[in-house]
Amino acid sequence: MACIEARGLRKVFGATVAVDSIDLKVEEGRILGLIGPNGAGKSTALNAILGLTAYEGELKVLGRDPWTERDQLMRDVCFIADVAVLPRWMRVSQALDYVGGVHPRFDRAKAEAFLARTSIKRTSRVRELSKGMVVQLHLALIMAIDARLLVLDEPTLGLDLLYRKQFYDTLLNDYFDHSRTIIVTTHQVEEIQDILTDLVFINGGRIVLESSMEDFEARYAEVMVLPEQASAARALKPIHERQVFGRSIFLFDNVDRDRLAALGEVRTPSIADLFVARMGGKTERATA
Amino acid sequence: MTVATDDLAEMAPDRPAPVLNRTRPYYWSVRRELWENRSLHIAPLAVAAVALLGFMISTIGMPERRRGVLALDPVRQVIDVSQPYDFVAVAIIFTMGIVAVTYCLGALHGERRDRSVLFWKSLPISDLTTVLAKATVPFVVLPVIAIGVILAMQLLMLVWSFFVLLLSGVNPFTPLPLAQMAVVLVYGLVTQILWQAPVYGWLLLVSAWARRAPFLWAVLPPLALCMLEKVAFNTHYLATVLGHRLGGGHSEAFVTSTHLAVHKGTPHFPVLGVADLDPAKFLSSPALWVGLVICAACLAGCVWFRRRREPI
Numbered sequence: 001m002a003c004i005e006a007r008g009l010r011k012v013f014g015a016t017v018a019v020d021s022i023d024l025k026v027e028e029g030r031i032l033g034l035i036g037p038n039g040a041g042k043s044t045a046l047n048a049i050l051g052l053t054a055y056e057g058e059l060k061v062l063g064r065d066p067w068t069e070r071d072q073l074m075r076d077v078c079f080i081a082d083v084a085v086l087p088r089w090m091r092v093s094q095a096l097d098y099v100g101g102v103h104p105r106f107d108r109a110k111a112e113a114f115l116a117r118t119s120i121k122r123t124s125r126v127r128e129l130s131k132g133m134v135v136q137l138h139l140a141l142i143m144a145i146d147a148r149l150l151v152l153d154e155p156t157l158g159l160d161l162l163y164r165k166q167f168y169d170t171l172l173n174d175y176f177d178h179s180r181t182i183i184v185t186t187h188q189v190e191e192i193q194d195i196l197t198d199l200v201f202i203n204g205g206r207i208v209l210e211s212s213m214e215d216f217e218a219r220y221a222e223v224m225v226l227p228e229q230a231s232a233a234r235a236l237k238p239i240h241e242r243q244v245f246g247r248s249i250f251l252f253d254n255v256d257r258d259r260l261a262a263l264g265e266v267r268t269p270s271i272a273d274l275f276v277a278r279m280g281g282k283t284e285r286a287t288a
Numbered sequence: 289m290t291v292a293t294d295d296l297a298e299m300a301p302d303r304p305a306p307v308l309n310r311t312r313p314y315y316w317s318v319r320r321e322l323w324e325n326r327s328l329h330i331a332p333l334a335v336a337a338v339a340l341l342g343f344m345i346s347t348i349g350m351p352e353r354r355r356g357v358l359a360l361d362p363v364r365q366v367i368d369v370s371q372p373y374d375f376v377a378v379a380i381i382f383t384m385g386i387v388a389v390t391y392c393l394g395a396l397h398g399e400r401r402d403r404s405v406l407f408w409k410s411l412p413i414s415d416l417t418t419v420l421a422k423a424t425v426p427f428v429v430l431p432v433i434a435i436g437v438i439l440a441m442q443l444l445m446l447v448w449s450f451f452v453l454l455l456s457g458v459n460p461f462t463p464l465p466l467a468q469m470a471v472v473l474v475y476g477l478v479t480q481i482l483w484q485a486p487v488y489g490w491l492l493l494v495s496a497w498a499r500r501a502p503f504l505w506a507v508l509p510p511l512a513l514c515m516l517e518k519v520a521f522n523t524h525y526l527a528t529v530l531g532h533r534l535g536g537g538h539s540e541a542f543v544t545s546t547h548l549a550v551h552k553g554t555p556h557f558p559v560l561g562v563a564d565l566d567p568a569k570f571l572s573s574p575a576l577w578v579g580l581v582i583c584a585a586c587l588a589g590c591v592w593f594r595r596r597r598e599p600i
Contacts, residue, residue: 072412105309
């Protein structure tokens, strides 16, 4: 069974179409990165998946309609909607008591074990914790819940590099077990490239690109080319070109690797570069 | 791609069924309201502490006054002696009302304003459970706290005056119908809450609906309607209905004729004893039931809005 199955998913706010007839299928056990510029419709799509907003079209999450069957669905779905939405008045111990009291799949020992690795005190209130610690606490609560789908909407926004790295390491090593599904949105795309299994670009409420990371690596290639070979490279119709230190870096879609190897070293592009190529509109030529 | 490669057994589609906690979402939802809103018990306790201090100061001249009171007939004795006890009860109930209004207006508004609603909604608790837990505060939690604080206060006052009088050589026993007072208190509070139920329902509804300034939205529209009626038709039906709803609980729940005869105009808290309770009149009043239906409709509206309203 697919974890998420959407057909013609659509959401309109007044005159604005936030999500414009999206078809999406996410199998269980995948880690999907949902990438898009601000206002692309990412959060609206996630809100529909989480049953936080009504929508048009067909949507099934774990076989359920998230709008009408939200109460049952939330036993199997967890999310971090935003940094620092933990109530500021709450004590750490109260958060553990509360989640343990209301969530049937919460394993308190697991949350305690995770918190023991941090410097968070049980008696602290959330408002006394740093931004990074609040996210650690939230992650400790979420990871101790045996959910089948975890949605992370900009979970590391505003955190420093160490906390961000630790966040994704923990998620991957201590949480992901190939039967859970994780959806992540973030602007720090390069940091999640290595953990994703699938990639979706969304812009203007539409899916611009949908690919597994295997296909992504097979399909897209990046070559750094010396100026004298630039015209040969352009002849192969790159989807993007940029200049670095006097050399041109070309991004190719579905071009034979052997032909590219003749131009220079072939690498897998970063998601960020592909994102710029796809979202930045036409190919930018920085040449004089 | 460097997905951590756990052992293959974990990739099996059938995960072992996790041990499920026994959960009590409603119980924990109410508890979290108490954690968040500490004013629910701090405010009545603070008022009680101040009132107790005042009572202690007042006992400086009490032995003299008590000698005078004991010379009166028994009914007047009770009326005189019970005054500070009644006053304390009224003060605490009044405090409870203010706390209840503040709480209701913030209950479904504050969580949207600080976006914590997204955390609450990430847990498997239905909007109905949440709204009922929040409604439990004005309808059950606050009255229970008020009754507890009032009874404890009155007990402390009795014990205090017992020793003050004892040391002055006056009969230390205060002539009060304590059991009756407790019954009247509980009955009065329960009937008042039921009578004012639509008010609390309305406040919760505004809290669930308003984007900002819930207090103004709760108060100004009814006032505006009253004014409109007054200016347009020179009548005041709506104002009368609203006023009766806010302050008329007593006349609905208690016998209104007898104590006037007894007091003959003595300015005093009107209810004396269990003889003044009139539950049959209270329960048979259509206005009570109309109010409860309105309250239920408001709570249903709260559930509807909590489902749909987004963080502010």
